[in-house]
Amino acid sequence: MTGATRALRSDAERTVRQILEAAERVLSRNPAATMEQIAEEAGVARTTVHRRFASRDALVGAMAAWATRRFADAVEAAHPETAPPLVALYQVTANVLRVKLDWGFAMSRALTADPEAARVHAEVEEKCERMFRAAREAGLLRPDADLGWARRVYYALIHEAAQSGDGDADALATRVVDTLLRGVGTTQGLTAPR
């Protein structure tokens, strides 16, 4: 591999990144957007997009793969296995939000056919599962908490926080974790109001 080749390839990779980021911006606003619109947003010709990605599926797949990698790294960086549950929960939330703010669409498509992405995703899923189990055993969650429901709520809160978009990842994470654990009410719930 010559120096020239490296330099040129670097240009190419920059273009690829521009396309991926443009696709994220466009598709997060309109999932049915056209390759033309993506190319326009990326500032390249549509043919260039097709030269880089054989098909639309390939493009979305590449986005999903990229987001999946960042997602897995974000979770791993929070050390959810070793950190105390509350710390882990907060760190995972903040890190995932950082990724999701930039790659929301790609992450929503990360559950597709690609076997590698599916594997990574399942792995993260399992880590999250264990984190919630640990949280419950540590008394952070109610002993009778339905972990499946808790996880659903958690994902939904992260999603809403990412959509609302006001504040940085740390502020949003605080809000998410706080809401997840305490809700927004003052009462002790329907079963024991007041």
Added chain:
Amino acid sequence: MTGATRALRSDAERTVRQILEAAERVLSRNPAATMEQIAEEAGVARTTVHRRFASRDALVGAMAAWATRRFADAVEAAHPETAPPLVALYQVTANVLRVKLDWGFAMSRALTADPEAARVHAEVEEKCERMFRAAREAGLLRPDADLGWARRVYYALIHEAAQSGDGDADALATRVVDTLLRGVGTTQGLTAPR
């Protein structure tokens, strides 16, 4: 209007309903589904769908209009203006869930161009807003609660409950309201743990 006409028109209306319901089933699974697939699910020919709905947009519009009406009725039937906040919250939740379980896709498309639907939707939005304000003033929500965030969370919880699909509307509503107010944790939150 002759009796014959009435009878025939009644047949036609039944077909329309079958198409609307089939479209909901198909599109909730795959929003990009084909008119062909919708027709197949409805047990009619594709041409029949096109005879009833001039275009795909018209079909989705009709679904949205139908769902919007049921949605507005569901909220109104809970008397959110006059009932005590906690009761109103629960009743609205249960009633909306009943609609959303059957018309999830249509409701997700109810924010479109149609002026009448938009009006109704804004009206409901406002009722909900007032309900949350009343809930806060009644001490049901924390005094410092961000109503915008609370509403987002509320909508998201309803959505998740409808997706999870286990249990009837009343059980789901209980879960939603309980989670909204108390969260899933035992602590007093990040600011005052333990």
Added chain:
DNA sequence: CAGAGTTGCATCATCAATGTTGCATGTTCT
């Protein structure tokens, strides 16, 4: 400068979904 590589542009082929129409065949009511 020469060469390798990339991009833009124009163009073409393909394809799937949409929307239309004519006609024969029911179905329901009178």
Added chain:
DNA sequence: AGAACATGCAACATTGATGATGCAACTCTG
């Protein structure tokens, strides 16, 4: 049975997105 209407079927036109290709122009690097 006859009138009125609805449906299925087959065929057709249209359209918009997708994907491919040839060529000229550009930008690096050596």
